[in-house]
Amino acid sequence: MSASRLHRVAVLVLEGAKPLDVGIPAQVFTTRASMPYEVRVCGATPGLVTGGDGLAYYVAHGLDAVAWADIVFVPGYRFPDRDDPPRAVVDALVAAHDRGARLAAISTGAFALAATGLLDGRRATTHWHYTRALRARHPLVRVDENVLFVDEGSVLTSAGAASGIDLCLHILRGDLGVAASNHAARRLVAAPYRSGGQAQYVPRSVPEPLGERFAATREWALHRLGEPLTLDLLARQAGVSPRTFSRRFVEETGYTPMQWVMRARVDLARELLERSQRGVEQIAADVGLGTGANLRLHFQRILGTTPTDYRRTFTRGE
Numbered sequence: 001m002s003a004s005r006l007h008r009v010a011v012l013v014l015e016g017a018k019p020l021d022v023g024i025p026a027q028v029f030t031t032r033a034s035m036p037y038e039v040r041v042c043g044a045t046p047g048l049v050t051g052g053d054g055l056a057y058y059v060a061h062g063l064d065a066v067a068w069a070d071i072v073f074v075p076g077y078r079f080p081d082r083d084d085p086p087r088a089v090v091d092a093l094v095a096a097h098d099r100g101a102r103l104a105a106i107s108t109g110a111f112a113l114a115a116t117g118l119l120d121g122r123r124a125t126t127h128w129h130y131t132r133a134l135r136a137r138h139p140l141v142r143v144d145e146n147v148l149f150v151d152e153g154s155v156l157t158s159a160g161a162a163s164g165i166d167l168c169l170h171i172l173r174g175d176l177g178v179a180a181s182n183h184a185a186r187r188l189v190a191a192p193y194r195s196g197g198q199a200q201y202v203p204r205s206v207p208e209p210l211g212e213r214f215a216a217t218r219e220w221a222l223h224r225l226g227e228p229l230t231l232d233l234l235a236r237q238a239g240v241s242p243r244t245f246s247r248r249f250v251e252e253t254g255y256t257p258m259q260w261v262m263r264a265r266v267d268l269a270r271e272l273l274e275r276s277q278r279g280v281e282q283i284a285a286d287v288g289l290g291t292g293a294n295l296r297l298h299f300q301r302i303l304g305t306t307p308t309d310y311r312r313t314f315t316r317g318e
Contacts, residue, residue, distance in 0.1 A: 007175070009039045010069035012093075013059055014085055014112065016052045016078020020161035021106040025073040028168040028184060035184075036176075040065040044089050052078050063092040071171070072096050076107030076161070081133035084115040094118065097154060104156040104171065106164035113155055114138040123150045124157040146254065165190050178271040214238055214245075214252055218260070225265050226288045231257055265289055266302050273311040280307050 009029045013022055022041070029037040041057070042065035043049045049057045066072050072093065077085075084090065094116050097103055105113045110126040111134060113119050120140035125131070131145035144150060149158035149167040158167035165188065172181040217238040221229055234257050235245035249257045265287040272283045284295035292307075299307050 005036060007037050007071065008069045009037050009071045009073065010061075010065040011039065011041045011073045011075065012066060012089070012112075013041060013043045013049045013051070013057050013075065014077040014089070014109075015050055017049065017057065018052050018076040018107065018161065019055050021075030021109065021164055022051070022057065024106060024161065024164040025075075025104070025168055028165065028172070028188065029071075040068070042066065044086050063088060066092040066096050066101075069096065069101055071102045071104060074103065074105045074109035074112045075164075076105075076109050076127065077112070080108040080111035081130060081137055085112045090115050100154075102154055102156065102171075104158075104167060106158050106167065107160050110134060110157040111137070113157065114141050118155050119152075119157070122152045122155065124152070124155075125150050125159050126157060127160045177274050178267065179274045182271065214249060218253075221261060222264060225261070225268055226286050229261050229288065234261075262298060263302060266295075266298055269295060269299070269307065270303075270310065273307055283307070 009025065011022060011025050026039055026041060029035065029039050040061050041059050042061035042063065043057070043059040045062045046060060047058065049059055051057050074093070089112070093103060093112065097116070097118055103113055103116075103118065105124075105126070107127045108130055110119070110124055111130075114124070114134060114137070119138065121142070123142045123144050124134070125144050125147050126134050128145055131143050134141060135143040147159070148163040149156065149170060151170065156167060156171070158164050169181045169185055169190070172184055217234055220237055221234060231242050231246065235242040238245050240248075246257060249255070249260070253260055255263065268287045269283050269289070272278060272286065276283075278286070280292040280295060284290060284292050287295075289295045289298065296306055299305065299310070303310065
């Protein structure tokens with residue numbers, strides 16, 4: 001998606017909307033000189049919308065904003081497992097999708113997208129507390145309860161409120177590139193990279209201190225991607241056996257340790273392709289992939305493109 005065009009974002013506030021869910025896309029995509037987005041917060045009708053957690057919202061726009069938008073966010077709302085949104089809301093979402101807009105749900109906003117029928121036969125997620133209810137209410141939806149978000153192209157869903165940040169940053173990555181996404185993450189003081197496949201809910205059987213140790217190990221590894229990183233080295237840094245580290249790392253992140261390292265290296269390579277003039281061979285060495293051939297192999301496998309095509313897509317102002 002070109003950064004030269006202003007992209008229109010609607011945040012659709014339903015009755016009982018959750019404050020964090022509303023605020024995340026409104027803040028991530030807020031209109032500013034460095035961000036080519038215009039944001040409108042709307043409801044089924046303009047005026048006062050009763051929110052959740054003791055808050056209410058005064059929205060200036062009705063469903064005309066959904067008809068206007070390129071991306072429509074649906075935040076989570078109260079009692080999604082009991083009632084579908086008003087018919088006019090469902091029809092507006094379907095019409096927006098039919099003309100090419102992307103629909104993105106945060107948390108229980110997935111129920112509103114499911115009510116349109118657009119998730120039938122597709123993967124989707126929602127807050128872990130509601131995954132069974134989503135599956136029961138909409139049995140044609142392929143509910144995945146073990147991920148932070150799901151990108152099905154024109155329809156996207158995410159888990160709880162914090163994963164709404166991950167989804168928004170994921171959309172920014174696709175639209176503007178890694179550098180813009182990381183800049184937004186720094187502005188939000190948020191983690192710059194959590195993939196959709198990462199587990200949204202860590203089982204209680206994983207001791208909390210061990211989880212904290214693994215977070216520190218991941219941070220340690222991110223600063224050493226250009227160096228040799230092996231399973232034994234990572235496990236030693238975490239203070240556990242390689243077997244234990246592998247098993248619990250998968251539970252925590254959804255990836256094996258070396259899959260995670262590989263994706264982190266490709267991600268760093270993406271940013272270097274965007275922000276530097278270094279050649280592919282140099283970047284491959286800088287991120288610990290050794291050769292340009294190795295970088296191209298993993299780039300194609302993970303991203304479905306080549307480093308050269310990626311740089312051509314996201315090089316700006318040159």
